[in-house]
Amino acid sequence: MSTASFVMNFFDKTDVSQWAPKKVIEHYRKNISQDDPLAKILYCIKVDLETIVKHDPSELRRCKAQSIIDSWKAWANSVKESEKVDRAQRSLDHAETVDKLLQVQHHLRATEKAAAQLDIIQDGLLATSRKRVLDSEVISKSDDNNNPFLVRSDNTGKNYRVAADKAKVAGTEEGSEGDSNLEELDDELELCDSDIKDEGVKQLKEACIEAKKRDAHQEPIWWRVIDLRPNSSWQPLPPWLETMRKMAEERMEVQISDMTERFIIVLSQLPLQDLEDIARDYKIIGSQGVLKRLSDKRIPVQPSSMDRLEALLTGDTSSSMLPSSCVDAEFKSINPASSEIIWILDCLSDMYFNTKRGIPQRTNTERDIDIYYSKILFNAVEDVVDIHYGEMCSRTSRERRQGAVDGTKDDEGSKLDWLFSRHDLGPHYYWGQEFGIVENAGPKCDNKAKVAGDSIKTVKNLRDMLLSIRKKFPAAGMSSTLDKSYKSLVLPGLIVSSWGYQVFGVTPIDNGWFALAKMDEFSLPITMRELRKVLKCCQAMLKIRELLKRNTEIMRLVMDAMDEEKYVPAKSIKEDECRTPAKKKRQKDLKPSST
Secondary structure, three states: OOOHHHHHHHHHHOOOOHHHHHHHHHHHHHHHHHOOOHHHHHHHHHHHHHHHHOOOHHHHHHHHHHHHOHHHHHHHHHHHHHHHHHHHHHHHHHHHHHHHHHHHHHHHHHHHHHHHHHHHHHHHHHHHHHHHHHHHHHHHHOOOOOHHHHOOOHHHHHHHHHHHHHHHHHHHHHHHHEEEEEEEEHHHHHHHHHOOOOHHHHHHHHHHHEEEEEHOOOOOOHOOOEEEOOOOOOOOHHHHHHHHHHHHHHHHHHOOHHHHHHHHHHHOOOOOOHHHHHHHHHHHHHHHHHHHHHHHEEEEEEOOOHHHHHHHHOOOOOOOOOOOOOOOOOOOHHOOOOOHHHHHHHHHHHHHHHOOOOOOOOOOOOOHHHHHHHHHHHHHOOOEEEEEEEEEEEEHHHHHOOOOOOOOOOOOEEEEEEEEEHHOOOOOOOOOOOEEEEEEEEOOOOOOOHHHHHHHHHHHHHHHHHHHHHHOOOOOOOOHHHHHHHHHOEEEEEEEEEEEEEEOOOOOOOOOOEEEEEEEEEEOOOHHHHHHHHHHHHHHHHHHHHHHHHHHHHHHHHHHHHHHHHHOOOOOOOOOOOOOOOOOOOOOOOOOOOO
C-alpha cells in the first residue's frame, strides 16, 4: 500500500481542524514504520502536503496544506519539542520500572534468606527445648534415694545443676543469635531502601522534564545529576536535599597522613622569609637538609586571624600581635624519603622559581599553566592513577553517545584536557578505567561562559564514568556490601580557570540519580607574598590523592570479591537518552559592504 493512499485516507476522512501535528505524526508512524527517524517522517509529510496543494479538488484542504507549508519550520519544531518531552518521560518511566523490578527481585531474595534463617533458628530452638525436657527428666529422677547423684556429695549435685544451667544459657544465646540474624537482615533490607524519598523523586522528575522542555542541557539535572553546590538553582536546599548534601560531603571526607599534615602545619608557621629560603635552597640541600634546618629552629606559632582581629578591636597589639609560644617540632618522626614530603618540597620550590621568573605576570596560554603549574600539582597522584593529558577522547563518553537513542557507531566521546585512569582495572578500555578528569578553561579571568561549559562537561563525563563502573558490579540487591561499595565511590573533577582551581565530586545516590557537591577550591601564588598558598594547594591535592587511592582500592577489592563469590556483572541497561544537543551557532552581524 502506497504512502499516498494513507495520506488521502487520513486527510479525506479527517476534518481540517483536526490536522494537528501530533495526530498526523501518529498516523504516519502507525501506517508506515515505527522505526523511521523523525526527519524522514517529516519529509514524507511535507511532500504529501505539496501533493495536496497541487492536486486536491477541495480548496479548503489546499489552503490548509499551504498554510502548514508556509509555517513549516514552526510546525516541525512543535513536533520535535513534543517528541523530546515524550522521550524524556519514557526515559524516566523506564528507569523507574527497572528500579522497581530490581527492588522486587531483591526483596524476594531477602525473603528467601529470611525464611532460611528462620528455619535454622526454629531448629535450634527445637533442639534446645528437647534438651531441656531431657534435663528435667534426669533431675526429677535424681530425687529418688537410689539415684547415685543423691548418694554423692552436694558438690557433685551442684556441679550437675550448673551444667544444666549452662545448657539453658547456651539455648538462650542461640536464640539471641537468631534475633541478631534477624536484626542483621532488617539492616540489610534497610540499606536497599531508596536514599531519595517519594516526594523528592517526584520533584526531581518534574525538574528533569522541565529541563528537557527548555532544552537546558547545560544544567546538571538534564543528566540526572543533583547539583548540591552552594550556587546551585536548588538553593536554599529543602530538608531532604540538605540530608543528601551532608551524605555526599561525608563520602568526600578523607584524611591525609598525620606526618604530612604536621609537616604542612610546620611550614605554614614559618616566617615568609624562612619559607622562601627553604624553597630556594631545597634543590641543593634536599629534603633531609630541609628537615635538619627546621630542627635547628624554634618555630613560632603565629596568632590566628581571629586573635589578631580581637587584638586590633581591643587595641592590645603589644602582645597579641607577637608569637604567643613556640613549637618544638617532632622532626624525628618525619621521614625525609617520604614521597609526599618530597612532592610538597618540589611544589614549593618550583612555584617559588616560577613566581621569581615572573610567569604569573606575563601573558600565558592554557598549556603554559598546564606545564608550569598543573603538571607539578598532579604529580601527587602519579603513583595512584595513570595520568593522560592532551585532548584525549573519553571512552566512557563515547559509550554513552553511541548507545544513545539517536547515536551512531561513528560518534566520538568528549575530548578531555586531563584524565585520571587505571589501565589494570579496565583493560578493555583504551585509557583504562576512568576515575577523574580536569578541564582548563584558559588563562582569561572571569571567563564565566567557558567555566560553565567546562563544568557541565566535567559533570556529565564523571557521571558516564560511574555508569561504566556500575557495569562491573552485580545487579542491585545481590549483595548489600557491593551496593554500599558502589555508592561510596566519589569521582573528582577539577576546573582550572586563570590561577584558580575548583574541585567537586560526583557520587551515586539511587535510582539512576547522582549527587554533585563541592569539595575544595584553591588558587596559585602570583607574588612572593602569596607563597604560603602553595601549602593550601598541596593539602587539597593530597586529599584528592587519598580519594583516588580509596576509589581504586575499592574497585580492586570488588573485582576480587566478584571472582571469589562468582557474581555475574549486571547487564548494562540502555537508557532512553539522547546525545548532547548541538550548540547553536552564533550568527555574526552582517556589516553592509561599503561601495
